[in-house]
Amino acid sequence: MNDRRVVITGLGVITPVGNDLESFWHSLKNGVSGIRTITAFNTTAYDCRIGGEVRGAIYAEERVELQATSVVHGDVHTKRLLIQEGGEINGVLRMGEDAGQPPQVSQRGAQALARA
Numbered sequence: 001m002n003d004r005r006v007v008i009t010g011l012g013v014i015t016p017v018g019n020d021l022e023s024f025w026h027s028l029k030n031g032v033s034g035i036r037t038i039t040a041f042n043t044t045a046y047d048c049r050i051g052g053e054v055r056g057a058i059y060a061e062e063r064v065e066l067q068a069t070s071v072v073h074g075d076v077h078t079k080r081l082l083i084q085e086g087g088e089i090n091g092v093l094r095m096g097e098d099a100g101q102p103p104q105v106s107q108r109g110a111q112a113l114a115r116a
Contacts, residue, residue, distance in 0.1 A: 012060060014072075016052035020059070040071040040088070057091075 011021060016034025018024030027034070034052045043049040053073060058064060060078040068086035075091040083089075 010061065014054055014058055014060075014064070016054055019054065019056055019074075039073065040090075 013019070013021060013024045015024055016036075017027035017032050026032075035050050036053065037043075038049055038051045038053065040053055053071060055073045057075040057077065058072065060076075062078070063080035063082060064076055064078045066072065066081070066083040066087035066089070068084040070083075070087045072089045072091065075094065076089055077094045079095065081093070081095060
């Protein structure tokens with residue numbers, strides 16, 4: 001018998017219907033479709049002009065892996081990025097130790113924004 005063990009330390013999704021577990025699960029439960037008119041490339045030469053594209057900002061605490069056919073319309077914030085040739089990000093790419101977390105506004109910063 002094999003005594004190897006696996007520990008799952010986190011779970012995440014990047015899909016056309018949500019880039020985090022909460023929004024993804026909400027979309028699945030409510031029958032939300034991520035299929036829209038394709039905007040990543042010119043579709044006039046094709047019979048099909050719809051598909052599922054990832055949109056919005058992606059926050060990944062560990063890493064993001066993009067396949068050669070992946071196109072992201074939005075910002076990617078991650079510690080590490082693995083992207084195959086042909087993958088595309090149409091937005092800001094932010095990498096580093098603190099890049100996987102959504103930006104935080106301090107209480108003083110929020111008060112200053114409210115006064116502005």
